[in-house]
Amino acid sequence: MTDARRWMEHGTQLFLSGVDGLDDAGVAAPSGLPGWSRRHLLAHVAANAEALGNLVHWAETGEETPMYASSDARARGIEEGSQLPAATLLAWPRSSAEKLDVAMASLSDEQWTQLIVTAQGRTVPATEIPWMRAREVCVHAVDLGTGVTFADLPADFLVALGNDIVGKRGAVPGVALRLEATDASAIWDLPGVDAPVGVAGPLADLVAYLSGRPHDLSTTDGSPVPVLPAWL
Template identity: 30%
Template sequence: MTEITTSALLAELHQAAGIVTGVVAKIDDAGVKAPSELPGWTRGHVLAHIAGIANAMARQLEYAARGETIELYDGGYEGRTKAIELAAGHTAAEHQAEVGEAVARALAAFDGLPDSGWATRITYRDGTVLDGGLALWRELVIHATDLGMGRGPETWSRTFCEHLFDFLSARVPAEQKFVLQPLALPQLVIGSGRESVSITGMITDIAAWLAGRTPTLGSLRAVAAADGVDLPSLLPWPSGVPAK
């Protein structure tokens, strides 16, 4: 899988941000209270999380530019959860303003990076600014889908899906390897275990399944030792905090 360049990642971030803000602009007060695609979360919860992660990633970069580090969320995971619950019930207008301001802040931080800035260390996953940029890209694209406003996994690009295959390879159980066979595209192997399981389907459906979302374009087929089997179980999302 080809690694994405920083210039390409910036373009992807701007495109994803535009999609998110465009979707958010269509949500009214009743829509804020409606269920999202995430169990137990309304759209308001998803919107609060989008604003929260965008602000969190922006300040990672703002501190890094000063040679400092700071935790991703004030109060850690508990602080993140409390902030989401407090903001989930905001009006549509409030969510639109909060998401718009947070996303703009994050984009400004990434746009202002010098070439060397992408390698600066941040606390997110004990990684670099590049890791933070990839994370924000995932958050914007996937949570735009979670809003349930017509941006399902079928809208994810091949580039994004292949990035997910790489990032989510950490979900493959140690004893297995997955031979991913996207229809009409070259196969990819993730994981390094001895037990081989082939997963066949549309590339977006395979990516959605790996991300814990519902495939939308067709059924996935799993084969092990030449026999059809159930889709294998996945390990938890590879993140410093639980997936949401």
Template identity: 35%
Template sequence: MFDHERDLASVRDATERLLTAAAKLNNDSVAEPSRLPGWTRGHVLAHIARNADALVNALEGRPMYVSGEARDAGIERDAPRPLDVQLSDVRDSAARFQQAGAAPADWSRTLELRNGVTDIASTLPFRRWAEVELHHVDLGIGYELEDLPAEFTEREITFLADRFSGHPEVPPTVITDGTRAWSTGSGATEPEVTVTGPAPELLGWLSGRRTGAELDVPGGVLPALPPL
């Protein structure tokens, strides 16, 4: 179950953490590479802002983006902006998302997202929380997977494990941090793989942000995950 009001508060807190950290950058460092291939920190900040507006579109019954090309073009257009403009855009777009989230609505309704994906409206605040937290890490400015709130890490592992559940390219897999366990992968009759490690390392592997080299796979090989 998703508590959209609680998640909206978590989004607000995560956004403030990101803005406070990013405010220590300057115009030169915003133009430097982020941890995402081919993207500067300006690209990441632009994406965070445009994602907020896209989710407002979804909440209000419009397509998230006019097209994939328009999405990419908007990020490229906004990436070179100076730091103060970037931060204002992230802050203002975040406020628009919070305002849309506070409007009376049927949170059990189904919404259309990108690429034909549909989901229940109440999941959107958590999806936004993930965008803010993980892209804060992607900025490469000292906020690491180990710094993420424990609740978020556990829930995002659950979310990603569910996303790969039934995927034909992923063998049946149990993921565990020694305390909790998640199942993912296909329902095929292949031998089950067990992947063990600290929760931040598990999240890094599932989200494509770490190689999984620090994870333990007794008697097996770490599954190769398809792109998200």
């Protein structure tokens, strides 16, 4: 959990630094996510902190407090949040991140072991919360499109994120892949029905590819890499 807290803090600072540089026009510009403006992304990341705060409350009190009332409520919250005045919207990711950090700091060792349920329905100990937030802020710091890339994220975070994504993708076999980092000790195998396609390149590009973000990769025979389905 110590690593996840460190990654969470790093990603939060990257994200907030990108937010701080936005003016009204910048807030309205497209994000790196299809169909979403930066307004949607800001609302999403801010609301995510509040939703994870619900899980912290669950861990602290034992009172079942889901992240979101429903998937529809989550979507409505993002859409409504995206319509906030620019100044209010820009302040929201910072204030919600600070509240989440304070709430997590109050948990005892025993409370961190409390079982909670994620938005995807997984039952996990509360120690997963920092990782869930680290993944959110680090990846979306890239999606803001303010100059942050996967190469700006800690290498050990990238390996952990790659492991996480491969675990999820491997549960639903598709194109068989063997991914090898050329600048780190990381190799991933994705199952499939045919012989695996080899892809080698920088760790940052491999994880960007796995997460469905822009990358500069080709297969080991020089052909385009296979298109992957949505990760989350």
